[in-house]
Amino acid sequence: MKPNGLFISFDGGEGCGKSTQIARVRDALEAMGKSVLAVRDPGTTRVGELIRGILLNPDHTEMAMRCEMLLYMAARAQMMHEVIRPALDKGLIVLTDRFVSSTLAYQLGGDGLSEEEIRTTAGIALKGRLPDMTIVLDMPPDEAIARVTRVKDRIEQRSLEYHQTVRQNFLNQAKHSPVRHRVIDARQPMDIVHQQVMGVVQRLI
Numbered sequence: 001m002k003p004n005g006l007f008i009s010f011d012g013g014e015g016c017g018k019s020t021q022i023a024r025v026r027d028a029l030e031a032m033g034k035s036v037l038a039v040r041d042p043g044t045t046r047v048g049e050l051i052r053g054i055l056l057n058p059d060h061t062e063m064a065m066r067c068e069m070l071l072y073m074a075a076r077a078q079m080m081h082e083v084i085r086p087a088l089d090k091g092l093i094v095l096t097d098r099f100v101s102s103t104l105a106y107q108l109g110g111d112g113l114s115e116e117e118i119r120t121t122a123g124i125a126l127k128g129r130l131p132d133m134t135i136v137l138d139m140p141p142d143e144a145i146a147r148v149t150r151v152k153d154r155i156e157q158r159s160l161e162y163h164q165t166v167r168q169n170f171l172n173q174a175k176h177s178p179v180r181h182r183v184i185d186a187r188q189p190m191d192i193v194h195q196q197v198m199g200v201v202q203r204l205i
Contacts, residue, residue, distance in 0.1 A: 004089060005087060005092050006088075007088060007129070007130075008093070008096070009096045009100075009133070009134045011099065012136050012144075013141050013144045013163055013167050013170070014141075014144055014155070014156045017137055017193065018097050019097055021194060025095060025197060026038050035093065036092065036094075036095060037084075037094045037095070040098070041075065042071075042075035042076070045075075045078050047078045048076075052075065055075075056155065057154060058154045069107040069118060069121065072103050073103070073124075080126050088129075100126070101134045103122070104118055105169035105170045132180070132204065133180060133200065133204055134182075135181075135182050136170050136173075137193070138167065138186055139186040139187045145160075
């Protein structure tokens with residue numbers, strides 16, 4: 001493991017199984033004697049959870065995409081300052097459910113937002129500290145969203161076409177930066193997905 005800890009993000013479309021895999025990876029690593037911190041983005045901190053409530057509330061239909069992007073980055077800035085960087089400085093393995101890769105998938109192109117604008121804003125919010133690896137759990141959006149049985153939030157309620165674009169944006173990130181991304185087929189049985197995820201994680205540590 002790196003001296004300053006290890007930072008791994010899990011990403012993908014709605015219902016792809018991120019939360020399940022993070023919980024299983026955390027348990028597996030802790031069984032190996034590793035110190036692990038699992039967080040969710042947006043959220044985790046008091047401020048972050050308040051921002052999460054604003055972002056995901058279906059009532060906020062008037063929210064502009066640039067406002068949406070900036071709120072996500074604000075929540076990350078607080079989580080990086082309050083939780084993630086202190087954990088990494090102590091040598092922990094930090095697992096996050098979503099991170100900047102989500103903004104590059106969900107907000108890219110909205111209201112004319114460019115990749116450069118998003119990355120520049122992320123640099124300010126996070127002081128340049130991005131995940132060491134992003135694991136993308138990939139599956140067709142119609143299959144993934146069908147897994148969401150609770151009331152859908154503001155983002156989940158968007159059109160299938162929107163979510164198909166999001167999926168392609170994730171795959172494009174992995175294609176353009178293969179060293180820092182791994183794509184895993186989330187349609188496979190859960191145990192197979194876990195084995196492949198752990199294979200990625202174990203190579204990192």
